[in-house]
Amino acid sequence: MAIPEEVALLEDLVSDSVDYRGIPAGKSSTGGWRSAWFIIGVEVGERFAYVGIACNLITYLTGPLGQSTATAAVNVNTWSGTASTLPVLGAFVADAYLGRYRTILGASFIYILGLGLLTFSASLTIMGSSEQRNGDSAKPSFLVNVLFFFSLYLVAVGQGGHKPCVQAFGADQFDSQDPKERIARGSFFNWWFFSLSAGIALSIIVVVYVQSNVNWALGFGIPCLSMVMALAIFLLCRKTYRYPKGNPQERNPFARIRRVFVAAFKNRRLDLDQGQVEDGQSQTCESRLVGRDVEDAKALARLIPIWITTMVSMVPYAQYTTFFTKQGVTVDRKILPGLEIPPASLLSVIAISVLVSVPIYERVFLPIARLITKRPFGITMLQRIGAGMVLSSLNMVLAALVEAKRLRIAEEHGLIDKPDATVPISIWWFVPQYLFLGIIDVFSLVGAQEFFYDQVPTELRSIGLAFSLSAMGLSNFLSGLLITVIDWYTGRDGGDSWFNTNLNRAHVDYFYWLLAGFTAVAFLVFLFISKKYVYRRVDQVV
Structure with a gap:
């Protein structure tokens, strides 16, 4: 299509992007922070929906669905791993066939369908609970379980197409050939994570409260409504976006x-x-x-x-939605007189930590780093990831010490064989490890996302981000495998498994020590590899 002469004269054009009409995108009329903030808003809605399902899932599995702690933890890890691995497939479809925009649209509809069916399955479970009170079966029927897991994995499929494409599409709004916009794109990844953390915090506070104090059907229905709103925002602002030039199949x-x-x-x-x-x-x-x-x-x-070393170092991430939450159930959760919080609500501390850490990273850490290193980006992306690995290993040490203290207090008060009794230790003891997780995210997770986006060919940027997400997904599978093997080995011959359903007889602290060692070894290997790594782009060479 020919470029209107008046457009070419009035504004600079982005060489590798077009607007919604298919003509070269103008810098003043498309893209930049204006479009990026709309796309960030879409991601906030999606994260609100996803976290509303994920953060309290183990409670639903061990509660209404009646699963054991170890089985539920494996199911959560398997689903989380699938949800984090499927972005590779979604990114492939986007980069090779449909393009990011159309992939986001299709994935959003699948996402909404899955959330709607999940809400319906929870409604059936509530109806089954009413029948239990009349003396019927103690667990949901087989068909209700099938519907629940089908819906859950449909959500994973929708997320798999949505997650890598939305973030890559947001980063596409900045021209990599323009030095100012390239630096702005680096900040985009930070503020992206800052904003979605706000959505996560709101989801944990609102949705977990509804799930714990009202009912699960409404607790799953609110995320569904959030995803509908995210799709509406995405469609509303389509005229401001920059779209990669050319047909995906042609390139x-x-x-x-x-x-x-x-x-x-x-x-x-x-x-x-x-x-x-x-x-x-x-x-x-x-x-x-x-x-x-x-x-x-x-x-x-x-x-x-x-990618491999990053995957191993992310295994500790899988624990905050499983064992961290189950530990919180056993302790004193009063934060104010008469106010007791659901254990999954502590996940909001991670988001709050991110909300504090990102501005400090942008406004304090980076300016100091630039003065020291004389680089426009302060530190390299690999240095940022490595710092997150070190913090992750230290956090597992902290988690192990806190759990050992909880077990010691349970023994001192004769509560070892009283799993339903409250261990007299405040839930505030768990807050530091959640705060650490937020700081780790700002370094390791955001650093990995920017690295894998930046270090792949332009046509593969969705897949680059999917690489980062798949590392998280496979780390969940690895966590699930470790739990299964350790549960079998430590529980054989009638012994007490590290993951005994009675957490007062379990030894999750040993598992945390093991993960601390895994992460430390992964960091040493990463350090060796990163010293030999040559950045693909000249301006990023160490």
């Missing part, structure tokens, strides 16, 4: 990667350092293209060791 990055293997089959010798192909002829457009393909493939290969 399919996987077709480019396939050309590398064709070149290798023809025995072409590739000089990767010079970006040339030596086959007895002068360099052609085709050979330069193959050279770029190989460089992009190498860039992806260099990410794999970083």
